[in-house]
Amino acid sequence: MLTTAAVAQxxxxxxxxxxxxxFKQIVEIPTVEGRGNMPKLTKLLTAEFRKxxxxxxxxxxxxxxxxxxxxxxxxxxxxxxxxxxMAHMDVVEANPADWKNDPFVFREEKGxxxxxxxxxxxxxxxxxxxxxxxxxxxxxxxxxxxxxxxxGDEETAAFGARKAATEWRPLIEAEYALNGDAGGGSVxxxxxxxxxxxxxxxxxxxxxxxxxxxxxxxxxxxxxxxAIYALAGAIKGVEDYRFQPMINDGTRAFFGQLAEKDxxxxxxxxxxxxxxxxxxxxxxxxxxxxxGYTRTRCVATMMQGGHAPNALPQKATANVNCRIFPxxxxxxxxxxxxxxxxxxxxxxxxxxxxxxxxxxxxxDVTEAYRAAVATRFKDxxxxxxxxAGATDGSYFRNAGIPVYGVGGLWGIVGEKSGAxxxxxxxxxxxxxxxxxxxxxxxxxxxxx
Numbered sequence: 001m002l003t004t005a006a007v008a009q010x011x012x013x014x015x016x017x018x019x020x021x022x023f024k025q026i027v028e029i030p031t032v033e034g035r036g037n038m039p040k041l042t043k044l045l046t047a048e049f050r051k052x053x054x055x056x057x058x059x060x061x062x063x064x065x066x067x068x069x070x071x072x073x074x075x076x077x078x079x080x081x082x083x084x085x086m087a088h089m090d091v092v093e094a095n096p097a098d099w100k101n102d103p104f105v106f107r108e109e110k111g112x113x114x115x116x117x118x119x120x121x122x123x124x125x126x127x128x129x130x131x132x133x134x135x136x137x138x139x140x141x142x143x144x145x146x147x148x149x150x151x152g153d154e155e156t157a158a159f160g161a162r163k164a165a166t167e168w169r170p171l172i173e174a175e176y177a178l179n180g181d182a183g184g185g186s187v188x189x190x191x192x193x194x195x196x197x198x199x200x201x202x203x204x205x206x207x208x209x210x211x212x213x214x215x216x217x218x219x220x221x222x223x224x225x226x227a228i229y230a231l232a233g234a235i236k237g238v239e240d241y242r243f244q245p246m247i248n249d250g251t252r253a254f255f256g257q258l259a260e261k262d263x264x265x266x267x268x269x270x271x272x273x274x275x276x277x278x279x280x281x282x283x284x285x286x287x288x289x290x291x292g293y294t295r296t297r298c299v300a301t302m303m304q305g306g307h308a309p310n311a312l313p314q315k316a317t318a319n320v321n322c323r324i325f326p327x328x329x330x331x332x333x334x335x336x337x338x339x340x341x342x343x344x345x346x347x348x349x350x351x352x353x354x355x356x357x358x359x360x361x362x363x364d365v366t367e368a369y370r371a372a373v374a375t376r377f378k379d380x381x382x383x384x385x386x387x388a389g390a391t392d393g394s395y396f397r398n399a400g401i402p403v404y405g406v407g408g409l410w411g412i413v414g415e416k417s418g419a420x421x422x423x424x425x426x427x428x429x430x431x432x433x434x435x436x437x438x439x440x441x442x443x444x445x446x447x448x
């Protein structure tokens with residue numbers, strides 16, 4: 001069996017080529033809802049786990065998709081509960097006509113790997129797998145079980161996470177979870193590190209349907225009331241409305257770190273808001289720079305109305321997507337939206353995730369993350385934060401398993417990843433650099 005030193009001496013170019021090849025395979029399987037490709041990916045991942053000697057792999061068929069659960073049993077059991085490693089296999093849809101290149105053809109360009117799912121979440125998924133393969137190859141012997149959960153519908157209904165947290169609970173029971181779909185670092189192009197973020201809380205996802213109805217009529221005789229106009233007024237009201245600013249331990253730590261590092265006007269603005277989190281003016285200015293971090297935010301995402309070009313509309317609907325601050329009830333947001341929309345538009349709850357409490361900060365996880373990141377970026381700050389987007393983590397937090405987003409991946413300050421959008425990408429150096437960070441962190445948390 002190879003020693004750690006032997007693994008470290010492997011040709012870096014060969015390791016990088018192998019990592020790239022696996023990532024390419026994973027990205028080029030279009031695991032979009034409804035396409036039926038998830039079995040191709042679970043078959044590939046199962047083979048990769050077994051290649052590394054992790055043979056306890058279970059694939060659950062459910063809800064027209066699949067979820068994969070793998071377990072690496074402790075070689076020298078310490079009595080500690082397992083660690084759960086999380087990521088998701090599914091990706092959002094991508095219309096090839098909108099992209100410069102086919103979204104499901106992996107490519108490399110100007111220091112980036114591109115393709116749908118490259119950032120969300122196949123880079124994190126691949127990084128976890130590669131780290132476990134390297135740890136096995138090095139002869140590492142964990143003192144607690146390491147469990148991997150790869151879900152197949154995080155981007156849609158999240159039935160995989162819901163079932164894992166309930167009916168499949170014995171398969172994933174753990175002391176805490178490390179979520180590869182959150183956290184990660186931000187680095188300037190000159191190599192200076194801004195920080196690595198540890199997600200300890202996340203907003204609640206909720207979709208609401210706004211519906212305006214009318215008896216309609218002939219378009220040659222316009223009525224004073226019109227379903228489309230009523231809906232448009234409601235949507236304009238949502239656009240203009242600002243929810244009450246809020247703060248929690250995660251956002252306070254996040255903004256506090258930013259204020260310490262910024263000696264200019266932005267840093268002063270952050271300090272002003274931290275001194276009075278109810279200050280709407282400061283919060284509004286921060287929202288322009290950090291959308292979604294000071295409050296609940298709602299935005300219109302889809303509209304449909306009318307039934308004929310020469311008829312007055314009898315019905316018009318819109319979807320409003322809300323990302324709700326932890327601690328705020330979905331029904332309270334619905335009531336606020338109804339007040340904004342007025343009596344001629346009905347607001348109904350369509351779908352959403354479970355509200356979840358923030359995970360308590362753990363010194364062992366924080367310090368292991370800090371030390372692992374320091375192997376690449378000395379003295380890099382570890383910044384607790386709340387994510388504006390939702391992940392599978394909420395279901396496990398509600399089930400009593402704390403979740404920490406601690407990805408080793410990093411990107412470039414000012415460069416958007418394109419997740420859920422066009423030309424999704426991940427920084428090549430960050431993709432490969434995440435693997436030793438994951439390895440070091442797991443040695444510290446699951447070693448002797």
